[in-house]
Amino acid sequence: MISISHAINTNRLLADLPSAEQAALAACCEVVPLAFGEVLYQPTDTVTYAYFPINSFVSNIVILNNDSRLEVTMAGLEGMLGIALVLGFNKAPLLAVVQGAGVALRIPASQFQALLPTSPALHQRLMRYLYIVMNQLANSAACIHFHRIEERLARWLLMTQDRAQSDHLQLTHEFLAMMLGVRRAGITLAALALQQRGLISYHRGDIIILDRSGLVAAACQCYTQDCALYANAMATP
Amino acid sequence: MISISHAINTNRLLADLPSAEQAALAACCEVVPLAFGEVLYQPTDTVTYAYFPINSFVSNIVILNNDSRLEVTMAGLEGMLGIALVLGFNKAPLLAVVQGAGVALRIPASQFQALLPTSPALHQRLMRYLYIVMNQLANSAACIHFHRIEERLARWLLMTQDRAQSDHLQLTHEFLAMMLGVRRAGITLAALALQQRGLISYHRGDIIILDRSGLVAAACQCYTQDCALYANAMATP
DNA sequence: ACCCGTCGGCACGCTAGCGTACACAACTCG
DNA sequence: CGAGTTGTGTACGCTAGCGTGCCGACGGGT
Numbered sequence: 431m432i433s434i435s436h437a438i439n440t441n442r443l444l445a446d447l448p449s450a451e452q453a454a455l456a457a458c459c460e461v462v463p464l465a466f467g468e469v470l471y472q473p474t475d476t477v478t479y480a481y482f483p484i485n486s487f488v489s490n491i492v493i494l495n496n497d498s499r500l501e502v503t504m505a506g507l508e509g510m511l512g513i514a515l516v517l518g519f520n521k522a523p524l525l526a527v528v529q530g531a532g533v534a535l536r537i538p539a540s541q542f543q544a545l546l547p548t549s550p551a552l553h554q555r556l557m558r559y560l561y562i563v564m565n566q567l568a569n570s571a572a573c574i575h576f577h578r579i580e581e582r583l584a585r586w587l588l589m590t591q592d593r594a595q596s597d598h599l600q601l602t603h604e605f606l607a608m609m610l611g612v613r614r615a616g617i618t619l620a621a622l623a624l625q626q627r628g629l630i631s632y633h634r635g636d637i638i639i640l641d642r643s644g645l646v647a648a649a650c651q652c653y654t655q656d657c658a659l660y661a662n663a664m665a666t667p
Numbered sequence: 668m669i670s671i672s673h674a675i676n677t678n679r680l681l682a683d684l685p686s687a688e689q690a691a692l693a694a695c696c697e698v699v700p701l702a703f704g705e706v707l708y709q710p711t712d713t714v715t716y717a718y719f720p721i722n723s724f725v726s727n728i729v730i731l732n733n734d735s736r737l738e739v740t741m742a743g744l745e746g747m748l749g750i751a752l753v754l755g756f757n758k759a760p761l762l763a764v765v766q767g768a769g770v771a772l773r774i775p776a777s778q779f780q781a782l783l784p785t786s787p788a789l790h791q792r793l794m795r796y797l798y799i800v801m802n803q804l805a806n807s808a809a810c811i812h813f814h815r816i817e818e819r820l821a822r823w824l825l826m827t828q829d830r831a832q833s834d835h836l837q838l839t840h841e842f843l844a845m846m847l848g849v850r851r852a853g854i855t856l857a858a859l860a861l862q863q864r865g866l867i868s869y870h871r872g873d874i875i876i877l878d879r880s881g882l883v884a885a886a887c888q889c890y891t892q893d894c895a896l897y898a899n900a901m902a903t904p
Numbered sequence: 905a906c907c908c909g910t911c912g913g914c915a916c917g918c919t920a921g922c923g924t925a926c927a928c929a930a931c932t933c934g
Numbered sequence: 935c936g937a938g939t940t941g942t943g944t945a946c947g948c949t950a951g952c953g954t955g956c957c958g959a960c961g962g963g964t
């Protein structure tokens with residue numbers, strides 16, 4: 431099991447906080463396991479916990495008209511879930527589904543909200559994170575509209591790899607199709623193309639990233655832009 | 668010319684604020700005209716002013732790879748521009764273009780940021796507004812991906828009508844095509860369809876909304892959902 | 905060792921929307 | 935009043951992706 435202090439130093443929003451803030455945080459959070467497929471929030475649910483993933487990662491999914499689904503953001507060790515709480519609100523807007531099993535730090539909503547006014551550094555980090563997420567959302571909208579499945583798939587695999595911190599992912603075509611909002615057959619073709627170019631290999635739900643830089647080249651620039659945006663926004667004093 | 672106090676009572680984020688907060692606001696803002704096509708922010712610009720539209724409205728546009736453009740949100744009397752400032756940041760992420768001429772309240776960035784800590788009611792409103800915008804972004808991404816041009820056009824006209832507060836809009840097909848990220852010819856077909864159904868009429872850049880409720884039916888549900896979301900989030904205590 | 909559920913390859917016709925290009929009509933301005 | 939500009943209708947072939955359905959192959963469980 432991962433200790434709380436180790437967890438706090440792993441999540442990028444929490445690492446490097448002043449030790450007083452880390453201590454305050456540690457006092458009210460716990461390390462919990464997240465299982466693959468677990469639903470953290472349903473749309474319109476009241477948000478009872480904030481989560482900071484450590485080695486797990488979670489997809490935020492829009493549900494349209496009860497059938498169409500589309501992943502719009504992803505949160506792993508670089509982010510958090512329960513963003514609404516930072517805005518003083520407690521209604522979840524999106525479906526949050528655990529997409530990579532692992533552990534996360536969990537804080538009850540009320541304690542989290544009580545913590546914010548007394549933890550200025552944390553608060554600032556979270557505001558920055560909100561800014562980043564808003565940009566990711568805006569860029570995603572354009573990316574999803576303009577870019578082809580193959581490019582989007584490559585981007586998505588890279589984003590997932592970053593959060594899973596492993597070049598070995600467990601994803602079926604069916605699942606990828608739901609995330610990208612396309613047909614399963616569409617994913618099959620795109621994945622075949624990537625495989626034939628020697629960038630990935632896969633076999634019944636196990637995807638291995640063989641050539642990361644090749645995959646970056648195959649992805650739309652949205653991937654590199656996203657990374658740059660995160661780095662920039664977080665680095666600015 | 669519109670007076671500052673009348674302006675403050677027109678923008679929905681500012682109306683109904685405690686009078687002390689309105690007074691503090693009034694002390695540092697001014698009413699400025701916004702001309703059609705005026706660019707308020709370029710991506711990566713430093714944000715020098717926050718704007719609260721009164722009878723003008725502004726599109727926030729993502730620019731991808733220097734050519735593809737797509738409107739992702741719109742702000743009128745129900746919103747504001749310069750959201751980054753609320754998050755303690757001063758970099759504009761999107762292109763903000765005035766799409767309906769009119770006036771807006773304008774506040775220098777530093778004064779705006781100084782105002783926030785001392786105006787809790789305003790601050791809360793703005794956080795709510797951020798929450799709404801994030802949801803609009805997420806929903807837009809899905810809407811743009813799944814819905815047809817005709818539905819999206821209908822939705823877009825309704826959103827514009829709400830902000831222009833007039834059933835008479837000035838928009839060319841060319842402009843609409845840029846907003847929706849599609850071909851001009853695509854807009855022509857969709858607009859013809861709406862016109863033949865008796866919902867709108869247009870003539871060389873002048874669009875008149877004839878049957879608002881028919882248009883709501885022709886639009887994807889995203890429009891009604893958006894409205895409901897705004898009302899809900901703003902109404903919650 | 906088998907069975908059956910899961911996963912992936914593939915093929916069919918179909919549609920929305922693309923890129924492009926041309927023509928005409930309506931305004932604008934000299 | 936004539937010339938140019940702007941806005942709209944339309945047409946062409948083309949592509950990405952859709953919906954659907956089938957089949958084979960793999961592999962875990964009994």
